[in-house]
Amino acid sequence: MSDLVSPSKQLPVTTESRAAWLREAGGLSAAFADGLVAHARCIARRVAQWQCGHVSSVAARAVLSESATEHATGAGVAETRDAAAICERLVAALAGPLTPAKSAWLEQAARKKAEWAALRDARAGGPRCFDAVWRREVLTQPQAIAIAERFCREIGARKFFDAGDVQANGFQVIRDDSPGETYTESGASYMGFAVSALLSQAIARQGCYGIAFTGDGSFMMNPQILIDGIEHGVHGTILLLDNRRMAAISSLQEAQFDTDYRTNDSVAVDYVAMAGAVAGVIALSAGDTERGLRDALAKAHAHPGLSLIHVPVYYGADPAGGMGAYGRWNVGPWSDGVQDAYTKTRI
Ligand SMILES: Cc1ncc(C[n+]2csc(CCOP(=O)(O)OP(=O)(O)O)c2C)c(N)n1
Ligand SMILES: [Mg+2]
Structure with missing residues (x-):
């Protein structure tokens, strides 16, 4: 069993399925983030990266965005001010004592980052x-x-x-x-x-x-x-x-x-x-x-x-040829797998 556990859902991921999970979920942050701060997303999602055929933020329970799109789902909070000012306030709100949950999350993120750096060096220098x-x-x-x-x-x-x-x-x-x-x-x-x-x-x-x-x-x-x-x-x-x-x-x-x-x-x-x-x-x-x-x-x-x-x-097909892609989009006709994952996201 791997040590990769979602802090929000305590969702264990086996080592065998980790690569598939990360690939399908759109990377570590998109897989496990509880919240999403989306800037200018309403405009962007109409096209390639954030269109409705793209699945991301599968674990997000709340979204703070300037767009009204997410608010219809009940998961969003309207925030129409300058993004930099919003980020400053969020960072201030996150400051505070280092709770055990926070330390665990930080340690996990640091471990993933080290794994990532090793992968990057292996692929770029292979x-x-x-x-x-x-x-x-x-x-x-x-x-x-x-x-x-x-x-x-x-x-x-x-x-x-x-x-x-x-x-x-x-x-x-x-x-x-x-x-x-x-x-x-x-x-x-x-x-x-x-x-x-x-x-x-x-x-x-x-x-x-x-x-x-x-x-x-x-x-x-x-x-x-x-x-x-x-x-x-x-x-x-x-x-x-x-x-x-x-x-x-x-x-x-x-x-x-x-x-x-x-x-x-x-x-x-x-x-x-x-x-x-x-x-x-x-x-x-x-x-x-x-x-x-x-x-x-x-x-x-x-x-x-x-x-x-x-x-x-x-x-x-050699995985050494690239860094891997973690998004999921419909390409050509809608794919059942992508649609299924999309309907399960809250946002
Ligand atoms: C104007 C436009 N049309 C279509 C797409 C969808 N699209 C994204 S990447 C891509 C192919 C890119 O090919 P290439 O530039 O050779 O890069 P490679 O993936 O081979 O590295 C397409 C068609 C897009 N992003 N922009
Ligand atoms: Mg090409």
């Missing part, structure tokens, strides 16, 4: 994986992201994350020291966000060199960045993690229907040639090694304008 489409050993997304995020920290670059596995792995791999180092669009997860965000640095009063972490699917939603970036004088890099498919959707299809369906194709695209065709863009191939990616990152940064680095990355 061996490369053999990929069936690339037909050779290539870097995994966690490895490529870890290498690039280390580079960003060394030179003080901003990071912008696109949708898909790139985003799911990115959130889990990055190690920021302060707010403002990483941006993503986590409400709707619009594919193509990262490169658009990169462009913003050209028009910002104090723009900063940045790297847009994007997938092959997301990049093709907004390839006009190659022209806009030159026109507006961006100093930034597009880091294209190419797994030859929309992997985030493939994995959901696999999880819900035991097969993937039309989330990849057989058409090879030479993204280095494509980007290099635009005057002013420097296009580089990272190859399949840490050394190759580091060299490309350094060259791209040294170029005063827009650059693109192409990195072939792994997709496949």
